[in-house]
Amino acid sequence: MALFDYAPAPENRDIANLKPHYRPFINGEFVDGNGEPLKTINPATGEVLAEVSTVDTTDIDRAVQAARNAYEKVWRRMPGSERAKYLFRLARLIQERARELAVLETLDNGKPIKESRDVDIPTAAAHFFYHAGWADKLSYAGYGPDPQPLGVAGQVIPWNFPLLMLAWKIAPALACGNTVVLKPAETTPLTALVFGELCQQAGLPPGVVNIVPGAGDVGAALVSHQGIDKVAFTGSTEVGKIIQRQLAGSGKKMTMELGGKAANIVFDDAPLDQAVEGIVNGIFFNQGHVCCAGSRLLVQESIAEELLEKLRYRVSTLRIGDPLDKNTDVGAINSAEQLAKIRELVASGEAEGAERWTSPCPLPEKGFFFAPTVFSGVHPSMRIAREEIFGPVLSVMTFRTPQEAVTKANNTPYGLSAGIWTEKGSRILWMTAQLRAGVVWANTFNRFDPTAPFGGYKESGFGREGGRAGLEAYLDV
Amino acid sequence: MSDTRLAVAKTYKLYIGGKFPRSESGRSYPVTDTRGRFLANVAHASRKDLRDAVVAARKAFAGWSGATAYNRGQVLFRVAEVMEGRRDQFVAEVRAAEGVQPRRAEALVDAAIDRWVYYAGWTDKLSAVLGAANPVAGPYFSFTVPEPTGVVGVFAPQKSSLLGLVSVVAPVLATGCTAVVVTSAERPLPAVTLSEVLATSDVPGGVVNVLTGRAEELAPWMASHADVNALDLTGVEPSARAELERAAADTVKRLVRAPRQEPDWTATPGLERLRPYLEEKTVWHPMGV
Numbered sequence: 001m002a003l004f005d006y007a008p009a010p011e012n013r014d015i016a017n018l019k020p021h022y023r024p025f026i027n028g029e030f031v032d033g034n035g036e037p038l039k040t041i042n043p044a045t046g047e048v049l050a051e052v053s054t055v056d057t058t059d060i061d062r063a064v065q066a067a068r069n070a071y072e073k074v075w076r077r078m079p080g081s082e083r084a085k086y087l088f089r090l091a092r093l094i095q096e097r098a099r100e101l102a103v104l105e106t107l108d109n110g111k112p113i114k115e116s117r118d119v120d121i122p123t124a125a126a127h128f129f130y131h132a133g134w135a136d137k138l139s140y141a142g143y144g145p146d147p148q149p150l151g152v153a154g155q156v157i158p159w160n161f162p163l164l165m166l167a168w169k170i171a172p173a174l175a176c177g178n179t180v181v182l183k184p185a186e187t188t189p190l191t192a193l194v195f196g197e198l199c200q201q202a203g204l205p206p207g208v209v210n211i212v213p214g215a216g217d218v219g220a221a222l223v224s225h226q227g228i229d230k231v232a233f234t235g236s237t238e239v240g241k242i243i244q245r246q247l248a249g250s251g252k253k254m255t256m257e258l259g260g261k262a263a264n265i266v267f268d269d270a271p272l273d274q275a276v277e278g279i280v281n282g283i284f285f286n287q288g289h290v291c292c293a294g295s296r297l298l299v300q301e302s303i304a305e306e307l308l309e310k311l312r313y314r315v316s317t318l319r320i321g322d323p324l325d326k327n328t329d330v331g332a333i334n335s336a337e338q339l340a341k342i343r344e345l346v347a348s349g350e351a352e353g354a355e356r357w358t359s360p361c362p363l364p365e366k367g368f369f370f371a372p373t374v375f376s377g378v379h380p381s382m383r384i385a386r387e388e389i390f391g392p393v394l395s396v397m398t399f400r401t402p403q404e405a406v407t408k409a410n411n412t413p414y415g416l417s418a419g420i421w422t423e424k425g426s427r428i429l430w431m432t433a434q435l436r437a438g439v440v441w442a443n444t445f446n447r448f449d450p451t452a453p454f455g456g457y458k459e460s461g462f463g464r465e466g467g468r469a470g471l472e473a474y475l476d477v
Numbered sequence: 478m479s480d481t482r483l484a485v486a487k488t489y490k491l492y493i494g495g496k497f498p499r500s501e502s503g504r505s506y507p508v509t510d511t512r513g514r515f516l517a518n519v520a521h522a523s524r525k526d527l528r529d530a531v532v533a534a535r536k537a538f539a540g541w542s543g544a545t546a547y548n549r550g551q552v553l554f555r556v557a558e559v560m561e562g563r564r565d566q567f568v569a570e571v572r573a574a575e576g577v578q579p580r581r582a583e584a585l586v587d588a589a590i591d592r593w594v595y596y597a598g599w600t601d602k603l604s605a606v607l608g609a610a611n612p613v614a615g616p617y618f619s620f621t622v623p624e625p626t627g628v629v630g631v632f633a634p635q636k637s638s639l640l641g642l643v644s645v646v647a648p649v650l651a652t653g654c655t656a657v658v659v660t661s662a663e664r665p666l667p668a669v670t671l672s673e674v675l676a677t678s679d680v681p682g683g684v685v686n687v688l689t690g691r692a693e694e695l696a697p698w699m700a701s702h703a704d705v706n707a708l709d710l711t712g713v714e715p716s717a718r719a720e721l722e723r724a725a726a727d728t729v730k731r732l733v734r735a736p737r738q739e740p741d742w743t744a745t746p747g748l749e750r751l752r753p754y755l756e757e758k759t760v761w762h763p764m765g766v
Binding site for chain 1 (some may be wrong): 611613721726
């Protein structure tokens, strides 16, 4: 099949309304932080996008105090029906400025514009819209007749879905009557700071939302701050464990959304072309920077060769390049540090004897890029089968029986997600029950919705985000 | 029958994997009533006993979590039935252990039996109450079901020897999890008798494992054990909990929010002791012709 060449179709970067300086958002105002300023770069080019003022511990004190005041004096006392309207406003403001936010997200993160435009930003708006409706209906959520908020939430989010992860954290917290201090990731602070503008435009009472940019030390100071009542963290299992240790004995409620090493399981009766699309989506969506990425492909032995051939062909057609180009399928790796980590793990795969295939696609000369890579002949003991790579690298293993597939899929300390591809309904339901993972996609992958709870088993964390179940994280129950 | 007949005294042992072994360590310790009168020597469980118990609990997990909710409900109800038949024995043991008056002891035993009935009724309601059909914005059927988290390490209350114990163990079983229970150190005899009830109530071996011994000795091993999914520190001194929670972080264990002081166990429970042992699993499938 011939490949069509696409003419470049770049989105206009001016839409991002990029400013040279961004500042922390504390008590309803943008203020200068006392931390060392950081420069956030466009990972697709290496250029500096903006300088961001960061916070130090005195700024965190102020932010937590602002959140406390807002909680005690305004937010917890406000009728749920009024809180709801603020959240609806925020949802609408995200929709109104969706294009600006999408371009800004792509510039700062490196993800393809079609993903920030079609997934990140609309889903972020949907989270606010969904949770808005809960604010005055919490007594119907199954946590008793009058469930109470926890107080001030300290929230730390990752760089892979910057605004969407902010929405997952802030929307349920506010709906339940809490106020928040949120730290965006060091490499992707911009959309979170623009969200501060949205809070101003919404007329949100000062202090209800505070955004404190900075590096890991800021996150550590925030989660261990005496003035907060609740910690919500999304990020690596390693850091999640550190936070859990820090908070040991504090009695503070925690939710942890950590790493994953999902098995995507393809049976011999699966519709192969659809399965290939699902495998590609599972591991190359967002450059594989997805905690629930289908990074371990388990294929029934009898179809392994045929499937791999189709998969390699399909992967070779993916367009890697300028994230702002509307035809780009795989964008830039978020940082030099992450690129180094991916390279290191790929090298370990080769050294341990797995067979590497990498798409022959051309890569841009500037920026951080990694060509989609598929390892076959992978053994469960190899690092590429055990460790989260968080990049566009797939490890392929085979199985013979459904039981073997289950055993291999569950053979990991993680338990965030899994995929099943088969035409047989009873097998889907059996497999679904056997897999120790918080989200199971059958004949699809990487679907997200605010009404559908998301979160992990085992070392992938605890607590859920989304749905009725997600409210528990922000209620004193 | 002669008035001078010597009663047959029971040897109080551990309950692991459906069997009643002594501690592998060979250790035992004396248990007295609240006035200091000798009651029995009980097995003093060791780290190795705890690890054996975790292995037994893990082995039993697939069967117990895979049983139908109806079946689990009937088994839990059966525990209540068999306890009822041993009511007098439990009353006597609770009196001896807790030093309470007969009427109070009877009330505590009755409440403990009723608690099994309460949780028996939950097994087949949890999915309806905690699960959901998710109205996602796309052509997919998405549903969420609660599932048991796995093996739970339970440190039973130190004071309430039976009602407190049942209050922390029954919800673990109702969710489909399996349990390794460390009993009250000074008041362990009702727990050993409960083990005998469990062994004859169709509760599969290994679903509950009961260790008599010292919480402070066993807790570090439970907290750091990689095959324990959740931890209830109710019976552990509050001052010792922070260190244990730190150890539990290494394997991202679920922690029950254990009260600092022993609560009033006679209060009717709700979902608080069920939710911590349940994971929510969300499943998606496309819709189309």
